[in-house]
Amino acid sequence: MNIQPLADRVLIEPAAAETKTASGIIIPDTAKEKPLQGKVIAVGGGTKDEEMVLKEGDQVLYGKYSGTEVEFEGVKYLIMRQSDVMAILK
Numbered sequence: 001m002n003i004q005p006l007a008d009r010v011l012i013e014p015a016a017a018e019t020k021t022a023s024g025i026i027i028p029d030t031a032k033e034k035p036l037q038g039k040v041i042a043v044g045g046g047t048k049d050e051e052m053v054l055k056e057g058d059q060v061l062y063g064k065y066s067g068t069e070v071e072f073e074g075v076k077y078l079i080m081r082q083s084d085v086m087a088i089l090k
Helices: none
Strands: 009-014 037-043 059-062 068-072 075-081 085-089
Antiparallel strands (some): 009 037, 009 075, 068 075
């Protein structure tokens, strides 16, 4: 990975949005919910006040409007502070 987050920031690859409902109805792009789950791709080194708890490969939940969207080599990612992540999925 050629993106290295700084300080207490993490790089997350969001999970794909659902394209069909359970009953088979196809959801148009404009009505898809923004995913709230993703995989941590890279982490910063932390700060003197905040130790990094997250690590590469963690599956996490984050807030609906958290982070800044970036696109790198055709893949969309989110960069956000560790404090914007709400939970680690085990």
